[in-house]
Amino acid sequence: MTNGKTQGKGASLTRRDFLRGLLRGVALVGLVGLGAKMALRRRCVTSADPDKWKVCGGCPDLSFCPSPGQPPDRIADSTRKVWQLDPAKCVQCGRCATNCVLQPSAVKCVHRFEMCGYCKLCFGYFLPGTPVLNSGAENQMCPTGAIKRAFIENPYHEYSIDEALCIGCGRCVKGCGAFGNGSLVLQVRHDLCVNCNECSIARHCPSGAFRQVPADAPRLLMQRGQKDVS
Amino acid sequence: MNKIAQLILVALIVMLALTVWRFMPERTGECANPECRYDLNVLKKTDTNFLLQAQVHWVKPALTNLTALAITPDDRIIVGASRGIEMLFQDGTRLSGFPVSGPVHCLAAASDGGILVGFKDHIELYSGDGVRKAVWKSPDPKTVLTSLAASSNVVYAADHVNRTVWRFSWSGEVLGRINGKDGTPDKTGFVVPSAFFDVAVAADGSVWIANPGMHRVEHYDAEGTYLSCWGVESMKPDGFCGCCNPSNIALTPDGDFVTSEKHIVRVKRYDTDGRFSGIISGQEEWGKDAVGLDLAVDSKGRILVLDPSADVVRIYTKR
Numbered sequence: 248m249t250n251g252k253t254q255g256k257g258a259s260l261t262r263r264d265f266l267r268g269l270l271r272g273v274a275l276v277g278l279v280g281l282g283a284k285m286a287l288r289r290r291c292v293t294s295a296d297p298d299k300w301k302v303c304g305g306c307p308d309l310s311f312c313p314s315p316g317q318p319p320d321r322i323a324d325s326t327r328k329v330w331q332l333d334p335a336k337c338v339q340c341g342r343c344a345t346n347c348v349l350q351p352s353a354v355k356c357v358h359r360f361e362m363c364g365y366c367k368l369c370f371g372y373f374l375p376g377t378p379v380l381n382s383g384a385e386n387q388m389c390p391t392g393a394i395k396r397a398f399i400e401n402p403y404h405e406y407s408i409d410e411a412l413c414i415g416c417g418r419c420v421k422g423c424g425a426f427g428n429g430s431l432v433l434q435v436r437h438d439l440c441v442n443c444n445e446c447s448i449a450r451h452c453p454s455g456a457f458r459q460v461p462a463d464a465p466r467l468l469m470q471r472g473q474k475d476v477s
Numbered sequence: 478m479n480k481i482a483q484l485i486l487v488a489l490i491v492m493l494a495l496t497v498w499r500f501m502p503e504r505t506g507e508c509a510n511p512e513c514r515y516d517l518n519v520l521k522k523t524d525t526n527f528l529l530q531a532q533v534h535w536v537k538p539a540l541t542n543l544t545a546l547a548i549t550p551d552d553r554i555i556v557g558a559s560r561g562i563e564m565l566f567q568d569g570t571r572l573s574g575f576p577v578s579g580p581v582h583c584l585a586a587a588s589d590g591g592i593l594v595g596f597k598d599h600i601e602l603y604s605g606d607g608v609r610k611a612v613w614k615s616p617d618p619k620t621v622l623t624s625l626a627a628s629s630n631v632v633y634a635a636d637h638v639n640r641t642v643w644r645f646s647w648s649g650e651v652l653g654r655i656n657g658k659d660g661t662p663d664k665t666g667f668v669v670p671s672a673f674f675d676v677a678v679a680a681d682g683s684v685w686i687a688n689p690g691m692h693r694v695e696h697y698d699a700e701g702t703y704l705s706c707w708g709v710e711s712m713k714p715d716g717f718c719g720c721c722n723p724s725n726i727a728l729t730p731d732g733d734f735v736t737s738e739k740h741i742v743r744v745k746r747y748d749t750d751g752r753f754s755g756i757i758s759g760q761e762e763w764g765k766d767a768v769g770l771d772l773a774v775d776s777k778g779r780i781l782v783l784d785p786s787a788d789v790v791r792i793y794t795k796r
Contacts, residue, residue: 269485276489280496364670366690366720368710375520376712402665402690425517426719426740428671 328459330446331467334432336456339417339424343433346451347415353439354415354448356393356408359468362430367402371423371431388418410436437465520712521741523759527714529746530796531757531780535789536569546771546783546790547584547592547625554773554781554790555592557581562592562603567775567792575607583771585625585632593632595622600634600645613649617641624725626678631699633684637674640667642686644701653701657688660703665691673724673739673769685728687736689721694734694751707751714745715753727772727780735780737770744770744782744793757793758782 332343332354343354368380372394377386382396393412397405415433423431449457460467538556545557553572554565558581563574583595590605598620602611617639624635631652632645644652657667667674668690675687682699693708708723709716717723719740727735732749735757742763746754757780763770764786771783780793 265482265485272489273492276492276496283496364690364720366670368692368720370719375718401663402668421517428720 327462329435329437329442329462329465330440330449330457331435331460331465332433332448333456333458333467334420334429334434336454337417337420337433338454338456339421339433340453341416341418342451342453343448344414344416346448348441348443348447349439351413352415352448353436353441354433355410355413355436355439356415356417356419357432357434357468358406358408359430359432360405362428363406364428364430365399365403365405366427367404369396369404369406369423370426371419372396372406373422375422375426388422390414390416390418394419406431432468434466434468437462521760523743523756523761524714527753527756528759529755529757531793532796533758533791533793535791536565536567537789538563538565539571539574541788543783543785543788543790544769544771545581545584545595546773546781547586548773548775548781549586549590550588550776552775552777552779555584555586556783556790557584557594562594562607564605565790567779573606575603577601577603582622583625583635585627587627588629593625593627595625595634597621600625600632600649602649611649613645616643616645616651616654621672623672624675626676626684628678628682628684628699630682631684633676633678635674635676635686637669637672640669640674642667642676642684642697642701655684655686655697655701657686657695657703661695661706663691668721670721671724671739673721675723675725677726677728679728679732680730685726685734687723687726689717689724692717692722694723694726694736707747712741714743714756724768725770725772727774729774729778729780730776731778735772735774737772737782739768739770742767742770744772744780758791 344352347353372388373380373386374388379386384392387394391412391414393409395407395409397407399405417433420431420433423429446457536554540556540558540561540563542559543556544559547555549555552567554567556563556565560580561574561576562581564572566572577594579596581594582597585593587593591610592603592605594601594603598615600613600622601609602613603609617636619638620636621638622634623637626633632647634643634645636643640656642655644654646652658664667686667688670690673689677685679685683704684697684699686695686697688695692710693706695706696704698704710718712718717738719738722738722740723736724739725737729735733754734747734751735744736747737744742760743756744758745756748754767784767786769783769785773781775781778795782791782793784791
């Protein structure tokens, strides 16, 4: 009987100790996770002095930033650098759409009309295997319907980008590059870009396609024949 | 108690794994975005059910930067490059070679042993040993030639900028042009979004012209009158996909067609009526950016494919 009580008391104490240990373990895991999250995210470095404000890309959300949309200056000169995406290196992974501090992204699809084949079947516009070539949403490659298709003459069609709708996902660029002339490319639009010190997309770009270029030559457009002559 | 402890331990491990996983996707090379599920590798995979059994061997010319391929009536290989022409036997033995004045765009062999060399905007006629016999006048200031084919009476030259096939006499006079509009069902003409526009002559002297933007091959008589066409746009193996395919065509001695495509790189065979026979070579055998697979077929039906990326000629023989 005595042995039984002792065993019961001992068992109760062990459970309590165990639960206490468990809580400590959970708290520890949580702390480790939080610490890792903080370590992987850059801190906001916005200065208290408004004259030194630069949008740094450290903010998870621009609504927290005291200086959204206030880049240092927009004077185009060769000494000032801006971020741009090199289409020759771009793999259209989709991170331009998700990793820009702006939503929607400052990266947009740009159409090089002089390279375009004005194809009836444009793989930048239509999903592969589309049975009927019309502008039905189910047929379109673009998830936001940002590409407009206009009939020119049989069989030629013109494709233009509605930048307000474009999210920079690059799906059309991938389709055009894979099956067409590669006239659709992604580019950072500098009327939108806040020119972070460390571009948030560049930090996540798997192909290293982002680099800084002189502000007076802000485009990196693929030259004809750079990808192929097709 | 042990059981509860084990359960709790498992739960802790799961939580830890979830925490790690939360931070992993952004640090791996894999795409974390659901938008990139559009997988070209799936589209480019060759359906082995359609593969034709063929044996392949390679011939490597001394020239590099190969741009054009032709075959003589006695089955010798002619290749053109940025600055020269080379002739080889099919076992790879070099026969001869000579320099030319500029980058070779296209080639055709004459029945008398001569070689027609297409440059950007004009054609030159050489003897087999490299002596230039004639320089033909350019048919148009905007001309960019992409293909040549010769019958006994007429030389056909495909011009991708003017979207025209020029008909020349053997003395170099322009006999006329085929624009693909007259007599065709939809009168669209040749749709050539890229610099691939091929022409091939049949044994009866008629001419087959690839209309890549319309994903079909069109048949004209020697005078340029439209006769028929075949070909469908499709992602399936029997069709032509992308903006503009087939990029190159050739005819076998028995009248079958051999086509090559870019984007989804493949070499295919169609019968005399344009019915799909099978795939000779699929994407897996080529680099992802392989383009410009010029074709030729010798008198024994062996299929020759130019591989510009490796500067070799692949020769496919039925197994």
